[in-house]
Amino acid sequence: MRTAAKAALALFSVIILIIGAGAWYVWNGMKPVQGQDKPTEVTIEHGTGTSAIADKLEQQGVIKNAMLFKLYLKYNNQGSSFKAGEYAFEPSSTYEAIIQKLNDGEVIPVETVRVTVPEGYTIEQIAADLSEQGIVEKAAFLQAADKIAKSKPEGITLNLPKPNDQVKHGLEGYLFPETYEFAVGTSAEDMIIRMIKETEKRLIEIQDFDEKLQARKMNLQELLTVASLVEREVVVDEERALVAGVIYNRLNKPMRLQIDATIQYALDKPKERLYYKDLEIDSPYNSYKHDGLPPGPIASPSIESIKAALSPEASDYFYYVTKKDGTQTHLFAKTYDEHLRNIEKSKQ
Template sequence: MNVENLLRETLAEMADEQVPPPPARFLPHRPARRRGAVLAAAAAVVALAAGGTVAVRTLSPEADRPEAPVAARPGPERTHEVTVEEGQRVARLFDDLSRATGEPAESFARAAEDGRALGLPPYAEGGLEGFAHPGTYRFPVSATPTEILAGMVARFRETADGLGLASRRAPRDVVIIASLVQAESPTQADMPKVARVIHNRLARGMRLQLDSTVLYGLGRYRGGVTVGDLKLRSPYNTYRHRGLPPGPVSNPGEAALRAALHPAPGPWLHFVVTDPERGTVEFATTGEEFAELAERARRSG
């Protein structure tokens, strides 16, 4: 077929074709939306997948204008950082939190009174001491005292769950013993043996005779205990009263909790810090051995 005949047939076929129907035939009729509605839709949050991570951004109505500058994304919310030391008491914790946040220490003391709001376990009996778990915490500057303290309690409960604490017959006693272990042990390596001394003395009905409990009752943190201090009628004076004190005397860490649950096997009934500078603690089973250690500690002091 020559080119002229091919062109003639092609034009004839085009003349016989029907004009395709407009797209509106297959789409429901929608009135044109106003510009404002379009811009409102453009302000919706759009998720962008990038490398398996979903980044979220918000489109501003100004983005519809080519000449509009790109708005800077807001930076992350500012945070405070606070470290709860192992063995720290809540009274000092409130002071530290006050310095970090600018909130009065009394605000944290009031928040601590609501154990339910803090999420304290039932065996805490509403008291925060012993249940503000040590660690470093970062929280937004907008966090309330209740939210801050609740975060510490949540970390305690996480640790306690990992140790199976709630399944024990007397979980509160475990926390109290752990607080004593924390306060009395120079190092973590000493904790299981210190815990064993406490368990052995309790099993024999002996007074614990721990300086840490007397100091707690006096509201002091360090220093020796005098003969006058031992006359204190506080229930925290374990030189006068048998058994455990009525509550924890510090906030123990995980190592102290673990030692209270799993003390080292041994017959020891006494321990003495024989070299305070080096943090050396030695253990004794008999009164004679204890007297020798005490004399050694006196000479080194």
């Protein structure tokens, strides 16, 4: 009996010892890592699973034991809401603090820069503006734009035009005019892709866009070309649809558009005032010498100009001239004789 009692006592002691050792192992494994004097930065990529996150946290010294962290997550039904990003974990972070940070997506604040693309800007103007602000070199931006135009990268679903030797810049008109916020150091290519995606987003938001475009028997390149002409010709929003209608009237006549903005785009440097000799410039964009639309957009059109090009206002007008009274509105005419009278009237 004594022998049996001793054996039972020994077994009990061993069990207690094992339980104690196990408890100590778990307790010690879950304790915050000591000895760090600064935050540990960990990058969690998109699509990384909970198990891989735990392994990474152990590898980078944020936690002591990945297996225990996984068990803790499973027991507490955590981990499904972890967010990707670059994190900084403070020294001696507890499991609760780590989980909270990952759930909230409390990533390291990124230094950003605001970039504004004004309505009616050309790609070259956008590039020059970014260069002047020290954000990206003009040549690098234009080179990236040409590269994307020739080989559309993954992630862009917008129907970009096919390369055309007559087109000055393949992405002209496709970089939406808006204020963007980019992380400092963002590449020119990523900036351009973001601007293209914004164009696609805005087009999708237009009700029945595809149906209206199809009804006009136009492709996107042609629509954005008309919209860019409207953008460069019109300041007052209320006149955009009417001017778009005049453009279509001249195209359907057919009459040459004879829009000064196309000459300005064709010139190496825009001029404050055009002369008759400028109207003779040899360029496919010269709407005084060539029938129909220019080969592509001449600027980044606003959403208002795009809508006007998509849904123009019907009229019998074929001409318009800007008033010189500071209102920046136009006088419209049905005939050339009436247009000549309006030119004189606009000077008053």
